[in-house]
Structures are given as C-alpha cells and as structure tokens.
Amino acid sequence: MSKGYDHRAIEAKWQQYWEQHATFRVTDDVSKPKFYCLDMFPYPSGAGLHVGHLEGYTATDIVSRYKRMKGFNVLHPMGWDAFGLPAEQYAVKTGVHPAKTTAENITTFKRQMKRVGLSYDWERELSTTDPGYYRWTQWIFLKLFERGLAYVAEVPVNWCPQLGTVLANEEIVDGKSEVGGFDVIRKPMRQWVLKITAYADRLLEDLKLVDWPTSTLEMQKNWIGRSIGAEVDFALVGRAGAIRVFTTRPDTLFGATYMVLAPEHPLVDGITSEAQKAAVQAYREGTARKSDLQRQELEKEKTGVFTGGYAVNPVNQERLPIWIADYVLMSYGTGAIMAVPAHDERDWAFARQYQLPIREVITGGNVQEAAFTDTDRGTVVNSAASDGSFSINGLIPSEAIPKVTEWLAKQGKGTRAVNYKLRDWLFARQRYWGEPFPIVWVDGEARPIPEQQLPLMLPETSNFKPSGTGESPLANLDQWLATVDPGSGKPARRETNTMPQWAGSCWYYLRFIDSKNSAQLVDQAKECYWMPVDLYIGGSEHAVLHLLYSRFWHKVLFDIGVVSTPEPFMKLVHQGIVLGEDNQKMSKSRGNVVNPDEMIDQFGADAVRLYEMFMGPLEAMKPWSTRGVEGVTRFLERVWRLIVDDQGHLSSAVVSAGASLDHQRLLHQTIKKVTEDIEALRFNTAISQMMIFTNEMTKTQQRPRSVIEPFVLLLAPFAPHVAEELWGLLGQPPSVSQQPWPTFDPALTVSERVTIPIQINGKLRAKLDVGLDVSREEVERLARVEAAEWLQGKEPRKVIYVDKKLLNFVV
RNA sequence: GCGAGAGUGGCGGAACUGGCAGACGCGCGAGACUUAGGAUCUCGUGGGCAACCGUGGGGGUUCAAGUCCCCCCUCUCGCACCA
Numbered sequence: 001m002s003k004g005y006d007h008r009a010i011e012a013k014w015q016q017y018w019e020q021h022a023t024f025r026v027t028d029d030v031s032k033p034k035f036y037c038l039d040m041f042p043y044p045s046g047a048g049l050h051v052g053h054l055e056g057y058t059a060t061d062i063v064s065r066y067k068r069m070k071g072f073n074v075l076h077p078m079g080w081d082a083f084g085l086p087a088e089q090y091a092v093k094t095g096v097h098p099a100k101t102t103a104e105n106i107t108t109f110k111r112q113m114k115r116v117g118l119s120y121d122w123e124r125e126l127s128t129t130d131p132g133y134y135r136w137t138q139w140i141f142l143k144l145f146e147r148g149l150a151y152v153a154e155v156p157v158n159w160c161p162q163l164g165t166v167l168a169n170e171e172i173v174d175g176k177s178e179v180g181g182f183d184v185i186r187k188p189m190r191q192w193v194l195k196i197t198a199y200a201d202r203l204l205e206d207l208k209l210v211d212w213p214t215s216t217l218e219m220q221k222n223w224i225g226r227s228i229g230a231e232v233d234f235a236l237v238g239r240a241g242a243i244r245v246f247t248t249r250p251d252t253l254f255g256a257t258y259m260v261l262a263p264e265h266p267l268v269d270g271i272t273s274e275a276q277k278a279a280v281q282a283y284r285e286g287t288a289r290k291s292d293l294q295r296q297e298l299e300k301e302k303t304g305v306f307t308g309g310y311a312v313n314p315v316n317q318e319r320l321p322i323w324i325a326d327y328v329l330m331s332y333g334t335g336a337i338m339a340v341p342a343h344d345e346r347d348w349a350f351a352r353q354y355q356l357p358i359r360e361v362i363t364g365g366n367v368q369e370a371a372f373t374d375t376d377r378g379t380v381v382n383s384a385a386s387d388g389s390f391s392i393n394g395l396i397p398s399e400a401i402p403k404v405t406e407w408l409a410k411q412g413k414g415t416r417a418v419n420y421k422l423r424d425w426l427f428a429r430q431r432y433w434g435e436p437f438p439i440v441w442v443d444g445e446a447r448p449i450p451e452q453q454l455p456l457m458l459p460e461t462s463n464f465k466p467s468g469t470g471e472s473p474l475a476n477l478d479q480w481l482a483t484v485d486p487g488s489g490k491p492a493r494r495e496t497n498t499m500p501q502w503a504g505s506c507w508y509y510l511r512f513i514d515s516k517n518s519a520q521l522v523d524q525a526k527e528c529y530w531m532p533v534d535l536y537i538g539g540s541e542h543a544v545l546h547l548l549y550s551r552f553w554h555k556v557l558f559d560i561g562v563v564s565t566p567e568p569f570m571k572l573v574h575q576g577i578v579l580g581e582d583n584q585k586m587s588k589s590r591g592n593v594v595n596p597d598e599m600i601d602q603f604g605a606d607a608v609r610l611y612e613m614f615m616g617p618l619e620a621m622k623p624w625s626t627r628g629v630e631g632v633t634r635f636l637e638r639v640w641r642l643i644v645d646d647q648g649h650l651s652s653a654v655v656s657a658g659a660s661l662d663h664q665r666l667l668h669q670t671i672k673k674v675t676e677d678i679e680a681l682r683f684n685t686a687i688s689q690m691m692i693f694t695n696e697m698t699k700t701q702q703r704p705r706s707v708i709e710p711f712v713l714l715l716a717p718f719a720p721h722v723a724e725e726l727w728g729l730l731g732q733p734p735s736v737s738q739q740p741w742p743t744f745d746p747a748l749t750v751s752e753r754v755t756i757p758i759q760i761n762g763k764l765r766a767k768l769d770v771g772l773d774v775s776r777e778e779v780e781r782l783a784r785v786e787a788a789e790w791l792q793g794k795e796p797r798k799v800i801y802v803d804k805k806l807l808n809f810v811v
Numbered sequence: 812g813c814g815a816g817a818g819u820g821g822c823g824g825a826a827c828u829g830g831c832a833g834a835c836g837c838g839c840g841a842g843a844c845u846u847a848g849g850a851u852c853u854c855g856u857g858g859g860c861a862a863c864c865g866u867g868g869g870g871g872u873u874c875a876a877g878u879c880c881c882c883c884c885u886c887u888c889g890c891a892c893c894a
Contacts, residue, residue, distance in 0.1 A: 215815045219889055222814065227893075247894060260894090302892085325892095332893045339894090345812085346892055421893050540888075614836070616824055621887075625823065631836050634851095641851090676827095685825070688835035695835095698852090757831040762875045764831055800874050806830050810874045 007604025032073035040538025044105035056575040065717035069741035077512040128504025135455035159187040164466030225421025232414035234311035246333030251400035254383035255361035262330035273308025342367040434498030540574035606719035613683035659704035668748035710742035
C-alpha cells in the first residue's frame with residue numbers, strides 16, 4: 001500500500017522554507033489594517049506541549065493565516081511565562097538551577113511548536129525571566145509604588161509550612177495548596193500588597209466593553225462582588241462608641257433582634273462582660289486555631305457566644321444583645337452585622353440554634369419555617385418608630401431601602417455604602433525564581449531603586465531552599481542583601497521577596513509589540529497601532545486570575561499614559577479541555593495522556609491540526625480519538641489524490657477547462673461556509689464543508705483548476721504544509737500563505753433547484769423538487785397531487801407556505 | 812446553597828432569525844478491485860415487521876418546537892457563611 005503523501009518530507013520542507021524566507025515576520029506596516037492574534041503564553045513545563053495546548057494554538061494559527069490572506073497585518077507572537085514554582089521545586093530537589101531547566105524546556109516547547117507549523121513571528125519571542133523583560137515588570141512595580149498602589153501591610157496570609165511560602169487565595173484549592181496539595185494555615189506577616197480594590201469599579205464597569213464568554217464575565221463579576229447597601233451605626237449600651245455594620249437590606253432594620261461581631265473584631269474585648277469573659281476568650285481561641293480547611297469542614301453548623309454587651313437599634317431604640325460568631329467574617333464589610341433572622345438564612349439558623357427571637361418585617365413567607373429572603377415581593381410591616389416619627393410600613397423592599405438609608409443619613413446614623421468581595425492582591429512570594437522587587441529598606445522604610453538602575457538582577461546562587469522563617473532564599477545571600485540607599489547613601493537591606501508568577505504575565509502582550517525596545521516598555525505609536533488584542537485564546541483556568549490582574553495593570557498603565565485603550569483583550573475565547581480516549585481527564589496516573597510528538601510522527605502535523613479542530617466546538621470539552629485522526633488523515637489523502645497522481649505528478653484529472661455550474665456552486669458555497677465559519681471560530685463545520693467538497697470532486701474526472709486552486713487556498717490555514725505542496729504542484733509559486741483569500745459570488749451560493757417538504761398537519765408526507773423561480777400557486781398545485789393520498793379529496797382548512805422552504809396543509 | 816453553561820444515533824458532533832432532525836467524521840454492515848488487505852472505491856447505517864415513535868423527563872404556545880414559555884431531573888465549571 002502507499003500513503004497518499006509523505007507528510008514527513010513535506011512538513012520538514014515547508015517549515016524550512018518558512019523559516020528561511022521569514023514568511024511570518026511582521027512589521028509595523030500601518031498602511032494595512034492590523035489584527036493582533038494572541039495565545040496565552042505557556043509555562044514551559046518539563047512535560048512539553050500537550051494536545052490541549054495545541055487546540056488553542058491551532059485555532060489562533062488558523063485565524064492568523066486566514067487574516068493574513070485577507071490582507072491584514074497580523075501580529076501573532078509567542079513567548080514564555082517562565083518564572084514559577086515547578087522549576088524552583090525541581091532545583092530544591094536536584095540542585096539544577098531553574099534557569100537551566102527553564103532554558104531546556106523552552107527549547108523543547110519551541111521545537112514542538114515549529115513542528116506543528118505554527119506561524120509565529122519568532123523574532124518577537126520573549127521570556128518573563130529575561131532581565132531585558134523583567135526590567136519593565138520592575139518598572140511597572142515602581143509606578144504602582146509611586147502611585148500608592150503598592151504598599152506593605154501586616155496581613156493574615158495563607159502560610160504553607162511545607163512549601164515554606166505564602167500563597168495567594170487563588171493558589172489554594174479546598175484549603176490545600178494548589179501545587180502539592182499541602183495544608184495551609186493563617187498567619188500574620190508583613191507583605192507587599194497591590195491595591196487592586198482601588199480599581200474595583202472600573203474593573204467591573206469595563207466588562208461591558210469586551211466580547212468575552214458569559215461564564216468568564218460572570219466569574220469576574222462575582223469575584224469583584226460589588227454589593228450596594230448601607231453602613232449603620234448601633235450605639236453601644238453603657239459605654240461610648242458604636243458598632244458599625246454593613247447591610248444590603250436596610251429595609252429589614254426593624255427586624256434586627258441581635259448583633260454579631262467577627263471573633264477577631266477589635267471591639268470584642270471592650271464590650272465583653274465580666275461574666276462572659278471566659279466563654280468569649282475560649283471561643284476566640286478556638287476560632288484562631290482553625291485552619292481555613294477546618295472552618296469549611298465544620299460547615300453550616302453555626303456556633304457563637306454571647307458577649308454580655310448590648311447595642312441600640314437606631315430606628316427603634318431597641319437593646320440588642322451582641323454575640324460573636326465565626327460565620328461573620330472580619331475580612332468583609334465592617335466585620336460586624338445586624339442579625340435579621342426573619343430575612344436572612346444564616347441569621348435564621350443561628351437564631352434557631354440559640355433561641356433568639358425571629359421578627360417578621362416583610363410579609364410573604366412563613367418566618368417560623370424559614371427565612372424569607374425575597375426582595376421582589378412582600379410588603380414591609382412592623383417597621384415604625386414608636387413615637388410615630390418614622391415608618392416604612394406598607395412599602396415594598398425596593399422603596400423601603402432608599403427611604404431608610406436617607407433617614408439614617410439625616411440622623412447621622414448611617415450612610416449609603418458599597419462593598420466588594422475583592423481583596424487587595426497579595427503580591428509577594430518567598431521564593432527565588434521570580435522578579436526581585438526594586439526596593440531597598442532603610443530605617444524600616446521602603447525606598448524605590450531609581451528607574452535608571454533597572455533591571456535589578458536576580459542574583460546567582462546554588463541554594464534554592466526557602467529559609468523557612470518566611471523569608472525567601474535571597475535572604476541567605478549576604479553580599480547581595482547589603483547595599484546602600486541610592487537617595488541618602490545610608491546602609492540599606494534589599495527586599496528579599498520576589499514577585500508572583502502573575503507579574504510577568506500581566507503585561508507581556510504589550511512587549512510583543514516592541515520586544516526589543518531598551519528605552520521604553522513599548523513605543524507609543526506602535527502601541528496605538530497594535531492595541532488592543534483582537535483575539536485572545538487560552539484556558540478558562542485563567543478566567544479570574546491572570547485576566548483580572550492583567551486588566552488591573554492595563555488600567556494603571558492607561559492612567560499613566562503608557563497604553564491607549566481601557567481594556568487589553570477585546571475578544572476572548574477559552575478552548576475546551578481535551579480528555580483522554582477514555583473520556584477521563586488526561587493524567588499520567590491514568591495512562592491516557594496523548595503525546596503530540598507521537599501523533600505528529602504517525603499522522604503528520606497537518607492531520608493533527610485538522611483533527612484538533614474537527615473534534616468539536618472549540619470551547620467544548622471533548623475526548624481525543626486517534627481513530628478520528630485517522631479519519632482526517634484519509635481526508636487529506638483524498639485531497640492529495642484529487643490533485644496528484646500515483647507518480648507524484650499533477651493529476652491529469654486537473655484540467656484548465658471551465659467549471660460546470662454545479663462545480664462553481666459547490667466551490668462558492670464552500671468558500672462562503674469556510675470564510676464565515678473561520679470568522680465565527682467554527683472550525684469543525686468549516687472542515688466538514690471541505691470534506692463535502694472533496695467527496696464531490698473525487699467523483700469527477702474533470703477537476704477544473706478554477707475550482708481546485710481556490711480550494712487549496714481555503715485549506716491552507718488548516719493544513720498549511722500540504723497546501724503549500726499542492727500549490728507548488730499546481731505550478732504556482734510559493735507561498736500559498738501569501739495568496740489573497742478567495743471570495744465568493746453570492747449568486748453562486750444558492751442552487752437553482754430546491755426541495756420543498758410537503759407537510760400535512762406538520763408531518764412530512766412528500767417532497768417536491770422545483771426550480772427557484774417557482775410560484776406559490778405552482779407549488780400548491782403540485783403538492784395537492786403529491787399529497788392527494790393524505791388529503792383524501794378534502795379541502796385543507798388552511799395552507800401555510802414559507803417561500804421556497806415548506807408547504808403545510810392543515811386539515 | 813448561589814451563579815453560569817450543557818443534555819441530540821453505538822461514539823465525536825451538525826441543524827443561521829421556530830420550518831425536511833441526525834450534515835461531516837468515527838464505528839458497523841454489504842459489495843467492488845484483489846494472492847491478500849487493517850489500503851482504496853461504491854452503497855447502506857436513529858428505533859420499530861408496520862401504522863408510527865424519536866433531540867434528559869413532564870406540561871404548554873404554534874399550522875409547525877432540538878430551537879420559544881413553565882415545572883422537574885442529570886452533568887460540567889466557578890463561588891462557597893460575602894451580611
């Protein structure tokens with residue numbers, strides 16, 4: 001047997017050609033419209049590229065190649081998010097420097113990407129670990145510091161004893177470290193924090209500007225978690241001061257029957273009565289000992305202790321007992337709540353547990369059975385001051401809320417308030433393999449290193465073990481640590497923390513625009529031309545982390561005039577996860593991991609690319625099928641035989657004669673379908689149309705060039721190597737990648753005959769094959785004949801005719 | 812629990828604004844060419860002997876529902892005491 005074509009030879013040949021001719025190098029040619037097509041750059045892990053990476057990369061590659069053929073100037077770059085924990089952990093284990101591991105892994109990734117035929121402009125390649133790159137990461141940090149957006153705070157952090165480092169909330173999954181699955185406890189520490197909360201509103205509002213998946217938009221909205229309500233002061237009984245609470249339901253203020261402080265709340269000591277002191281103390285200690293995981297495990301069973309103190313409800317002067325309970329979090333709102341058990345599920349459960357009163361103030365439910373929390377129905381009751389000076393009775397909640405808030409403001413007892421779930425971003429890591437902070441410490445104060453002295457190089461060492469005290473391995477390097485304050489000349493000590501991995505990935509899309517600029521982060525004119533990113537494809541695991549942090553930095557850069565767009569990424573798509581053949585997540589332990597190198601060896605890069613796209617919708621999770629790869633391989637071989645004979649020459653079936661109308665229609669329908677499908681990223685259906693075309697043309701021995709050549713152009717973005725080879729065999733000069741994209745004639749995309757289904761009462765009974773110019777009367781006449789058996793001579797009650805689509809008799 | 816998305820042949824999946832359900836591919840079956848084929852080509856392939864029945868289940872709107880409305884079930888992802 002013979003394979004249709006030798007993918008090894010052809011792919012190697014054309015990859016070499018593209019490299020030698022710099023086919024995909026891009027310049028800042030402002031005469032052309034631009035298209036910035038970006039992949040989420042990978043962390044170069046030791047495992048190499050997997051088939052999941054390839055799905056996203058192939059998609060952007062197809063779009064890039066298509067857009068080039070459409071006449072766009074396409075920026076399609078690739079780089080490496082190369083700082084990070086795995087290389088460092090490997091170094092701790094083996095002593096191999098992370099820089100070495102990283103460089104080797106990058107070599108593997110790059111080799112694999114080239115094998116796939118991805119059309120990157122490799123001259124713009126960058127790595128976040130390159131001092132010429134992280135110089136600007138440090139520069140951005142200085143700008144954040146200057147603007148008060150980077151500060152040091154004593155904050156309870158997630159400390160992982162096994163990793164010897166602090167973790168961000170996002171690096172913790174189910175109370176364990178995302179890397180390694182180790183226990184995580186809370187511990188107060190001095191930390192660098194970025195004030196992302198200052199941008200909470202803009203980060204929320206500007207989501208309206210982008211074309212992103214709804215799930216990702218929702219996740220970001222929830223993460224930011226804006227809620228509007230009121231802050232209300234409850235005066236303490238028997239001493240000065242007040243408890244300030246945040247509530248989204250000021251309409252239920254008359255229903256408050258007790259108050260709760262977070263166990264860590266600073267007022268707890270002051271209000272606790274002598275009699276309750278021991279109980280309160282015990283409870284607080286118990287809470288402090290619990291890790292986050294334990295707090296989660298103990299779920300739903302509400303616990304708490306009465307403090308012995310009381311506060312006064314400002315609307316009705318009622319004395320409310322003050323409790324502490326760990327269901328109130330110090331980290332949200334004011335760390336204190338007014339409890340309205342009738343209209344809040346948690347308060348209801350707590351009140352039941354401790355026999356506290358439940359008072360209905362909104363009708364509509366049975367508050368003895370369950371909390372009634374609806375806000376879109378019900379009427380306010382039992383809500384008037386005893387002296388009659390103020391009442392919201394009879395209102396609906398949406399009217400009562402502003403009325404109460406207004407009244408509180410007038411009394412000086414409260415104010416409208418907005419709260420966010422979003423916390424400031426814990427930005428420091430106690431690790432070696434990251435960007436050093438451009439900061440020195442003098443007399444306990446942080447001083448920035450002048451911009452001109454950047455980059456602050458990561459010092460060499462062979463000891464990558466964390467110090468274990470909470471400081472990074474950099475704390476062991478005495479020579480590097482001791483320095484002088486560039487301002488005053490006083491002795492100074494360097495900051496020993498490094499930045500988290502997110503830092504480098506926050507702004508890399510800007511550097512691709514001008515990757516070698518040593519004077520600026522990015523040239524302004526170039527930035528204006530290329531930004532924003534038009535299409536960004538990557539995994540949904542970054543839906544809130546990378547994609548929120550990037551947007552934050554981008555907005556800061558916007559404010560200081562470095563970038564010209566409010567948002568970095570206009571259209572975002574997440575490729576779905578590729579499962580193993582057994583429909584399970586790919587994993588080494590399951591032994592179902594598909595290695596792209598093996599697939600390419602066996603079937604070729606074009607077949608693998610094509611299969612990745614043919615599997616199903618880009619965003620969907622779907623299983624790998626090596627049989628499926630064989631299927632698309634057969635398709636490619638059919639395409640090959642369409643054009644090439646057994647001797648490897650242009651087939652005699654390819655003729656110069658004009659194409660029949662049917663063949664022209666087939667071609668134009670295919671151009672239309674493939675074009676529209678690429679634009680909408682529906683690659684699977686684009687490929688199926690090319691299969692239809694191929695199946696049809698295989699049947700004929702007269703394959704006109706005027707039909708075959710445009711088809712090869714359509715195939716080129718998907719299977720570029722074989723398309724280049726076929727283009728050459730057709731006698732055309734290279735490169736197929738630089739040909740204009742075929743256009744279609746709308747008149748030729750419709751066929752001249754159409755099949756009209758005939759229905760009786762909506763059931764298909766017959767079909768009519770008619771010309772396009774057929775009249776309704778004619779269709780109806782023919783249909784009556786066709787469907788006579790079903791009509792039984794009776795006159796239909798009604799006849800529905802949809803022009804050239806369908807005819808339905810209602811009898 | 813809350814938020815988002817999704818349930819279609821043996822399998823992956825098609826079906827634009829309601830208008831022939833199952834395109835295309837895999838698998839399977841039959842045939843052709845063959846010493847042979849796990850190559851290639853052709854044909855067939857939702858279920859049922861049939862009338863008919865079929866897009867997770869149950870209602871509804873409509874001449875017509877995979878598509879729209881209501882109720883329910885299952886799965887995936889995210890959040891998880893956020894006041």
